[in-house]
Amino acid sequence: MAVSCRNLLKTYGTLAALNDVSLAIRPNEFFTLLGPSGCGKTTLLRAIAGFVSLDGGSITVHGQRLDGLPPHKRPVNTVFQSYAVFPHMTVADNIAFGLEMERWPKRRITTRVEEMLRLVQLDGMAARKPAQLSGGQQQRVAVARALAKGPRVLLLDEPLSALDQKLRTGMQLELKRLQRETGITFVFVTHDQREALTMSDRIAVMNAGNVLQIGSPEEIYERPAARFVADFIGEMNFIPAEAAGGCRYRLATGLELDASEPASTGTPVTLAIRPERLRLGPISADSLAATVQETVYEGTDTIYYLAMTNGDRLRAREQNRSGSLPQFGVGDKVGLTLPACSIRVLTA
Ligand code: ATP
Secondary structure, eight states: OOEEEEEEEEEETTEEEEEEEEEEEOTTOEEEEEOSTTSSHHHHHHHHHTSSOOSEEEEEETTEEOTTOOGGGSSEEEEOSSOOOOTTSOHHHHHHHHHHHTTOOHHHHHHHHHHHHHHTTOTTOTTOOGGGSOHHHHHHHHHHHHHHTOOSEEEEESTTTTSOHHHHHHHHHHHHHHHHHHOOEEEEEESOHHHHHHHOSEEEEEETTEEEEEEOHHHHHHSOSSHHHHHHSSOOEEEEEEEOSTTEEEETTSOEEEOSSOOOTTOEEEEEEOGGGOEEESOOTTSEEEEEEEEEEOSSEEEEEEEETTSOEEEEEEEOOTTOOOSOOTTOEEEEEOOGGGOEEEOO
């Protein structure tokens, strides 16, 4: 494993910022720690970097135990949220800084700086000062500087949060390319679920000091293991129901429908279904009756805000076809079809 965290514990007073966290990050993986503000993701990243001392547990990087090692002796490097490039130094000097500290020979430094400039596509900008660069270019200098020493693991603490949305999308692809080309394991922290889905090989979803689920973007999106994960990633409808035997469930409106997973008869469950998986059509015996309360045209999609007969609300998202207007309007009675394979059964 590139990084192994076992039973990590970090408390601040009575608050457990890391509450028995264990996870294993594979070599050459783009691994993301995702969760809301305060969930402990930065604490975990800083513990791997050596900036946070743990109250319990152990971390190894490629088999080497990191306990007691100061940050600069660890086989990892960090890119911080603020670009943290030195404003008075040129781009080349910024990238060379760490190598000079480690007393690399001059010729090797020159070659390495050129290699890094090519890697982050800043060739020709070696002599510029950070103030003469865009925000995205400054962030690339910070990444190049962190990669120059050849760490086995690169830790990235919300490195894109200072960039505007357009630049951010560009840098997301850029970082993914850098990770693929260098083969270095990236551990990336973000609170932005869309960013995590776009960039990661695997994601660890965290809340309140705990890791709730680890999986590929598809696994996390399609098969969320807990209500928090289902709610935090993308949009989700939650429908209370009772298990009626096998994979069958009874809703409060009396309708019975099938999901793809069983639960023992009588168990109260929550059925989770994504808005884009609900199908709107005419009312029929096996569809869920609802009334359209609001429609929102979003260009590619139309969002339907719906009320079931018992008053519970749902949201459906339908793709707009070119030239056609939304199928249904406010006040229309519709029948919703919920495909069994799209319904996740949550019991907790
Ligand atoms: P954010 O996205 O806002 O940075 P985060 O998920 O990275 O959030 P952490 O910074 O890891 O969260 O913090 C986890 C919890 O530990 C938070 O409740 C935070 O207030 C608390 N915490 C972090 N550092 C300290 C500290 N030095 N002293 C006291 N409490 C701290």
